[in-house]
Amino acid sequence: MPKVLISDKMSPLAEKIFKERGVEVDVITGKTKEELAAMIGEYDGLAIRSSTKVTPAILEAAKNLKVIGRAGIGVDNVDVAAATNHGVVVMNTPFGNSITTAEHAIAMMMALVRDIPQANASTHAGKWEKSKFMGMEVTGKTLGLIGAGNIGSVVADRAMGLKMKVVAYDPFLSADRAADLGIKKVDLDELFKVADVITLHTPLTDQTRGIVGKKAFAQMKDGVRIVNCARGGLIDEAALLVALNSGKVAGAALDVFEVEPATENPLFGHDKVICTPHLGASTSEAQVNVALQVAEQMADFLLTGGVTNALNMPSLSAEDAPKLKPYMALAEQIGGFAGQITETSLKRVVIEYEGHVATLNTSPLTAVVLEGLLSPLMSSVNMVNAPIVAKERNIKITESKHDREGDYSTSIRLTVETERGERSIAGTLFANKAPRIIEIDGVRLEAELAPNMLYIINDDKPGFIGALGSLLGHNGVNIATFALGRRVEGQEAVALVAVDQPLQDIVLDQVAALAHVRLAKKLSF
Secondary structure, three states: OOEEEEOOOOOHHHHHHHHHHOOEEEEOOOOOHHHHHHHHHHOOEEEEOOOOOEOHHHHHHOOOOOEEEEOOOOOOOEOHHHHHHOOOEEEOOOOOOHHHHHHHHHHHHHHHHOOHHHHHHHHHOOOOOOOOOOOOOOOOOEEEEEOOOHHHHHHHHHHHHOOOEEEEEOOOOOHHHHHHHOOEEOOHHHHHHHOOEEEEOOOOOOOOOOOEOHHHHHHOOOOEEEEEOOOOOOEOHHHHHHHHHHOOEEEEEEOOOOOOOOOOOOOOOOOOEEEOOOOOOOOHHHHHHHHHHHHHHHHHHHHHOOEOOEOOOOOEOOOHHHHHHHHHHHHHHHHHHHHHHOOOOEEEEEEEEEEHHHHOOOHHHHHHHHHHHHOOOOOOOOOOOHHHHHHHOOOEEEEEEEOOOOOOOEEEEEEEEEOOEEEEEEEEEEOOOEEEEEEEOOEEEEEOOOOEEEEEEEEOOOOHHHHHHHHHHHOOOOEEEEEEEEOOOOOEEEEEEEEOOOOOHHHHHHHHOOOOEEEEEEEEO
């Protein structure tokens, strides 16, 4: 039974769902990083919110960890690159709190343009400063969205309901999607020039850090208002303070800060700044939604192999996972076969999908082929980090699909280019479930792989099979299956022999010494 640790406070629904799905779960919150490192080794999954920091040291200690689930969108507290290198899937729940966060952004904007917090404080103090709080209508004004994904698109919809014009900067926003949303796609410079209110809805990355800074403020309208309910660090807070003091920015509403928890900040106490303590996802509905989603996603992965909302590997729905399962086994065998017979450095890998398999989601299959290929050559490789490992070693990966049927209704072919030339392995499924190798370096044969295999390249000469059988029998090695193939009569032939026990090196040496043998290798699957 898989075992999951919930290390941050979240809805009890998460624990309930894990248990109902057959996953053992412990809820242990408030631990230090040292305490977490000491206990994480026994868990297959880690469910977190924003408090737990998943560092390289934590991942190093997490020997059994397979998946990290973040109940929420941001994964700033997870070292995703380190998780990938350790073969750990990182998931988030990008839809569970989209509406809640978008509504908070709209609320912050309305509070900002009408000075509601300041007017509230003044009135509670017994003052009646009606003329002091002169607000701005949003009707007809231009809202500039930096980021038009899940949350940004909801903000756009709500803003248009308030009769605002909406422009958006998002490198991943297509023209068709912008048209569907009813917004205008612009570049960042144009957004800064035309927006009356700017709201941010983008992740914090090396590219977006400080995206609103000194240069950006200089391009903006005088009296612009800024809303940030996304991530601290998107706005250069020092530059914002200067812009507020100069009057360039009429006001800012901030739910997030460069350093959190934010108990001190130069912007605190400024009469043009509204602050909330990272409340974007803080509604009872959102807390329930993200807890439910993270538990379901993690349980699907641990129990069925389904991958949803992963940040470091292709998605694979729980419904598709059973369909791909036999292909996963075939992909692993093909990759493992090629990896075990490859002795020089890899330069290029080509994976071809033909027939029925080409109509499926092949991204996970490619990752599994690479896992099988690289595992015999290096340790700690799995389907999560295999593509990264290949990229780091400058191995070029090419994937192609052909939905036409060849000699078989479905097949996968792997071709690897090394310093010494090319090798290719092809396989298919018998009865849609049983993996078979059908070709090795252009030589056709049909072989079912077993835990212990003997792979031989030999000259096609009379008496070879008898000599091999006699040698194995003399050494007490029982043959389970025997598959043969050859290019042309009397020339190169291939034998794949399944045996009932691992071959001793001394026996392998005897096989290699037989007449007509060019190559003899033992394989394991």
